[in-house]
Amino acid sequence: MALDPLSTTFAALADPTRRAILGRLISGEASVTELAAPFDMSLPAVTKHLKVLQRAGLISQSREAQWRPCRLEAHAMRQAADWMEPYRKQWERRLDRLDDYLRETQKSARRVRKKK
């Protein structure tokens, strides 16, 4: 089943190996062999993960250089991060409310102590 772009991005991120590959690429381009090195995994298995990331637009692979380096395409994550924004705002509002509540409770406790 063909996924919509946002689902494709989230599905690509739902794997620790693929997230580790992206984590490596954040510091610069790398060849497939370099990317495979830290994993106890066959080269074809790593290549499969790279294809998933490429389909999601999260990485690209140069066709020019002989070592065909992979590079991060961080902007592809933007749509996913933008989608999360209203939820982030909601938990921040909840934290603010909790903060207000705790501050009020502290004030009341101080008033009770003063009266004693």
Place this chain on the structure above:
Amino acid sequence: MALDPLSTTFAALADPTRRAILGRLISGEASVTELAAPFDMSLPAVTKHLKVLQRAGLISQSREAQWRPCRLEAHAMRQAADWMEPYRKQWERRLDRLDDYLRETQKSARRVRKKK
């Protein structure tokens, strides 16, 4: 295969129906029937999606009220949003560099025009 928490969150988000359910819950609690209403889907199919969201900790379902409302647990998305943070910073840095480059190009163009 049991997924790690972050993979579970991303996998739960990799579906348009589940994202639409979360979108409905952002405005407040809702019953399973209310959540199912906008979808051309059987109640068991919707329940299956709700279970995926519940396992990921993204929603909770009250056991007390008879209508067992579902509610959003937005903070569960925080780990996912935090994971994205360095990538967001990277694309922002790239946009800044592009911005600088365009500004420089504009300046040079202006200088060339003045000399003519």
